[in-house]
Amino acid sequence: MESSKAPQTLSGGYRQYFEVLKDPLEDREIKMLPLPPIKPLRDDILFDPTSGKPDWRIVRDFMYDEGEMSKAQVIRICKAVIDLLKKEPNLTKI
Numbered sequence: 001m002e003s004s005k006a007p008q009t010l011s012g013g014y015r016q017y018f019e020v021l022k023d024p025l026e027d028r029e030i031k032m033l034p035l036p037p038i039k040p041l042r043d044d045i046l047f048d049p050t051s052g053k054p055d056w057r058i059v060r061d062f063m064y065d066e067g068e069m070s071k072a073q074v075i076r077i078c079k080a081v082i083d084l085l086k087k088e089p090n091l092t093k094i
Contacts, residue, residue, distance in 0.1 A: 037067040046073060053080070 020035040028035075041062055046069070047054050054077055062069075069077075 034065050036065055037062065040068045040070045040073065043073065047076075 019038050021038050023035060041058070046058060046062075054073075059069075059077075
């Protein structure tokens with residue numbers, strides 16, 4: 001069952017959860033590109049509260065729009081991937 005907060009289209013489905021960088025001078029070279037987010041994603045948006053797993057659609061869209069994740073979020077995702085790969089018998093040991 002998919003979360004109701006999952007974006008439906010690339011670039012922007014998560015944007016309802018925070019502000020994007022402002023362009024007060026309107027001097028952007030390529031105006032059709034979306035403005036990047038101001039702050040990293042909050043954990044309650046990035047990670048599913050029931051499973052604790054990150055929503056890959058939100059991560060994809062957020063990174064596509066040049067958003068940043070906190071160091072703690074990246075470490076949490078990396079540790080989850082390492083734990084998953086350790087359980088796979090057909091993969092190289094890390």
